[in-house]
Amino acid sequence: MLSGFDWLRRNRTGAELLATLKLLETQPDLLLNPQGAVPEQAIGPPHSALRGPCLRCWVYPRQPSPQHNLHYCRACQAIVNRSRHLGDLSRESIIIWGFVNGLPRQLSGRESRVLGSFVRDQNHFLVMLRHRELKPFLQELVMYHGEELKGLLQIVPTVGVSGDLSMADVLCRVIHHETVFAMDRLRVRFYAAPYQVLIPHVFDRKGVLTFDISDFLSVLEMVAVFRTLLQPDEQKMLHDLLTIDDPAEAQFYWGRLMGLLNSQAKDMLSAWNIRQWPRDRVKLLYELMDYVAFYRAD
16 A cells, blocks of 8 residues: 555656645545555556556556546546646745654644645655745744754755656655755755756755755845845846856946946945856856745835
8 A cells, every 4th residue: 555655756747746745635545545445456457468557656456447548546547637737836836855853833734835745754744835935934944943953954846747857756866865964953955956856966066055044044035135136137137247258248247237236236246246156156046036035115
């Protein structure tokens, strides 16, 4: 029999993962006991030319059909059907896999910002959030637990159908990396793209993957300020400027950009000394733009 954790590791896309989380919450018996109490229907028949088990989970029998055109079991069919309506939502969502010394307070009740959650045991949990809910979620985590919570939070975007990696591949890789650090403080690993879970050491060497929780929140705050003070066209101009290889050309365009910006934006960029940033740090700044909201004037 498949457990809830097994079902999470059988999803190809983020939409399927979200559908699985919602079904585990609302209809757990459908996944945890999909064939009821009939022993002979507990597992599907061996694979052959004429019959076989469910083509998705490869465990349970396919649903009976006079036309023999159903290829999934009841549980997998429910996941696939529900995922068809969750594609747009999953594309603007992220997954947090937590390996910590105690479960966060946000998991004890139904948080409105949480799209779906799963608790494996007292040290492991999975949460799915919209991009813009990441910063408030982490701020509440620090506010409720302070320095008591220790471990590693790994944040990864969802995977679509066209990706080379499935959602199951990404999740298993993330779980594999959970014990790479000592549980002496709370750290955050932010994977800007799913492929980074395959080579995290490369991005760790660049200093753009793993942060202490306070440092990561500071980075998110910087991105929010950056997004607030610079208009979208100014953000693009700055990005183009920071990726120019010729120093003389970069200096010329820097002077032009400074003439366009307001005093607050110029003071911010000067205080940050952004022209001296490594390109990987600049790339991280722009990758985090989708994860924060700009501040609105009162």
